[in-house]
Amino acid sequence: MLLEYAMRASKLAIMVCCAPEARAGARSALEFTAAALARGCAVTRVFFYHDAVATGLATAVVPADEFDPRERWRELAAATGLDLVLCVGAAQRRGILDSALAADAEHPSTLAPGFRIAGLGAWLDAVLEADRVIRFEG
């Protein structure tokens, strides 16, 4: 139903707010995005905010028999060129650092491949370019 609603737009901006371990929400966000892309919808950006930034934490270890949102998003981005962005403020608070932030903090980088870190402005840019905004609260 959400997909039918969203498909009336041609460009979507997608915000994910639910933590990766919130399985149902994290899975819905990923599967929705994959389905929208498969149907020819453009996705201007997927922006991870609040606890969802932990999706891009490289050092999280997910048991082999569990749904792994980080890996699934990375595969989807590799296949489609999807732009996966973690909010910088939310990421820093939760210890997710790209190489530049890591150098400033004198820590190793903890950002998973396939993701990048940017400010909320990147989200507003994506919103203004899109016809519709879809948010997964989880």
Added chain:
Amino acid sequence: MASPASSTRRRALVLMRDPPHAGIRPRERLDLILMALAFELEVSVAFVGAGVLQLLPRSGPGDPLPDSGAALGSLELYGVSGIYADAEALCAYGIEVDALRVPATALETEELAALLHRQDLLL
């Protein structure tokens, strides 16, 4: 105050639905409001459900995060065009509008629905 230029600005509503003890989340929503203002959107803020509790003065110790009340109180100063509170939630929590630390307009459910429909963007 609506200027001729402001009538063409896109209208965005930020929904605040988290209680004040929901960790960093209310503060991160506040960041979103400020960024939307920086993008020159016409921004309104609606406190709904447990989010109305953010409008109460902070009571008691326990929350290690800095109080975002000062920033909430300055929303109008920052250029937010409307601050609204969910009347049904205020009633459910037994909160009088006079007790709020931010001057918010209480809206009944149908009025909130109309507010949502007037927006170009829900953030």
